[in-house]
Amino acid sequence: MYEVRLHGRGGQGAVLAASILAKALVAEGKHVIAIPQFGFERRGAPVAAYLRVHDQPMRAMTNIYHPNCVLCIDSSLPKVVDIFSGMTEGGMLVQSTKRSLGELKIPASVATVALCDAVAITLEIFGRPITNTTMLGAFARATGMVSLDALSQALNESNFRDAGLKQNQLALQRGYELTQVHTIERREAA
Amino acid sequence: MSAVLKPKNKVLVCDGNEAAAWGVVLSRPDMVAGYPITPQSSLVEYLAQFIADGVLDAEMVEAEGEHSVLSVLQGAALAGGRTYTASCGQGLAFMFEPYFRTPNLRLPIVMSIVTRDGISPQCVWGGQQDAMTVREVGWIQMFCETVQEVLDTTVMAYKIAENHSVMLPVNVNHDGNYLSNGIVRIELPDQDEVDQYLGDKDVNWHVALDPQRPMAVDPLTGGSAGTGPALFTRYRQGQCEGMQNSLGVIVEAHKEWAQRFGRSFAPLIEEYRLEDADYAIITIGSMAGAGKDVVDAARNRGERVGLIKIKTMRPFPIDAMAAALNKVRAVGVVDRSVCFGWNSGPVFQETLAAMYYARERIPCLSMIGGLAGADLTEVHFERAVRETAKLLAGPCPRQPIWLNAQD
Secondary structure, three states, X not given: OEEEEEEEEOOOOHHHHHHHHHHHHHHOOOEEEEEEEOOOOOOOOEEEEEEEEEOOOOOOOOOOOOOOEEEEOOOOHHHOOOOOOOOOOOEEEEEEOOOOHHHOOOOOOEEEEEEEOHHHHXXXXXXXXXXXXXXXXXXXXXXOOOOHXXXXXXXXXXXXXXXXXXXXXXXXXXXXXXXXXXXXXXXXOO | OOHHHOOOOEEXXXXXXXXXXXXXXXXXXXXXXXXXXOOOHHHHHHHHHHHHOOOOOOEEXXXXXHHHHHHHHHHHHHOOOOEEEEEOHHHHHHOHHHHHHHHHOOOOOEEEEEEEOOOOOOOOXXXXXXXXXXXXXOOEEEEOOOHHHHHHXXXXXXXXXXXXXXXXXXXXXXXXXXXXXXXXXXXXXXXXXXXXXXXOOOOOOOXXXXXXXXXXXXXXXXXXXXXXXXXXXXHHHHHHHHHHHHHHHHHHHHHHHHHHHOOOOOOOEEEEOOOOOOEEEEEEHHHHHHXXXXXXXXXXXXXXXXXXXXXXXXXXXXXXXXXXXXXOOEXXXXXXXXXXXXXXXXXXXXXXXXXXXXXXXOOEEXXXXXXXXXXXXXXXXXXXXXXXXXXXXXXXXXXXEEOOOOO
């Protein structure tokens, strides 16, 4: 079982990203439960989506408290939300940011960090920082759990209109290509 | 009907609100009315989209509020139409006046309640207080555990509601947040198969507003100085009989569904690992998945624990519950709402009442959790199992345990 917690803000498409990722994983034969949690539809408010992947059927319709991977599609969110809460040892962070690894505060539980300047990519493609599909590309690159093809197919099956679909396909591709994956070396405890 | 419904058992990856909307599409209603309210909103948005796209051939009425939504559907149902809506929380509260009349008029309207907690304090998150609050109004109420069950039960609801021995409205309830937003892989039944399952539409043979067959609908009754209470009393008696008849109809509808589509759901009450159990936890709705996982883990440790899940809350399956209670020596009930009059949850209260028909009175503990969108996880169910096991040897507390009080 692999657990992913997706953090974003209302309006960035975190909920849709969870749905696209679930579709792609199911197409690749995985069992998935994805639960986006949001209340009032408020642009800018922090939202989270929980996605559990397994090769066996699952029953528990519950949130995720000990993620193997945190996928954060907003660069300012780590300042207001503890995105690393409960993270498992040796976990992975996939983060939308223009900063370099050295400029980020990464807790010891994180072993792999994937960074993607999704705002720059999306401003170029959409003229707006809607980072969800770009960060799905980053997630595919970082985890290798889902193929770019399956995500691309899932985008085709979502309700994007013609121009929007093309742009999002490009964003997905660029997110995949422009993500830097870092393995964090840590000294053994004395 | 659009070509998208042609392939047999098409696979969908969708949430419970979309699943409910597909269940409505497959049931081919004549009229859908709706007013959006969190967490139901996307359900009526899907239906508006399906109707706009021609996936569903129905009238869509976007009314100015929930009172009008259900009033519009009453008119459509009286004219012989098959109808659908969905609401919850404050929307359901605003709908109460026509909601109360619908079963009294014996209109087989199907309505999803995407259950959520009620204001105040301000809260749009999941909880079953809305549906539980209206449990005594005369609608049949079924609570779903999974997204697939939401779709399948939405279709079954029409078969139950429109049965001539029932003729009552049905609420198909699914938990706000966990089922309304929860995305999984499901199968979409074949339209032709659903058409055969539901049979010919025969909605309001008893009260149809038909100029060729004039009759009084909703007559003036009652009063010792008026027309007298006899007719009114017969209305109420007939409703209660329809409710009782529905128990068998619900069982048959589920049985036929399993035969035709290969998916079976416990129609009234599910008994999970109860055969050799000493004690059991009782659940309702989407929490049961985590509950079953915890029961399995406890079984692996050698504890003889089972789970009882309520699907049909109204009418309450008294005999099925009594039979389940006969198999254990203690029960702990986890409610996702409160029963203010009993300092407990409503399923706890129902369990106590059904116990009168069981062989003996056994310890029964009330636990309340999952309010305001709170999660009921393995951790909460481990506690529920632990607290219920204590009843086998110790006293039974009269106070409820509030499972999310520290979350």
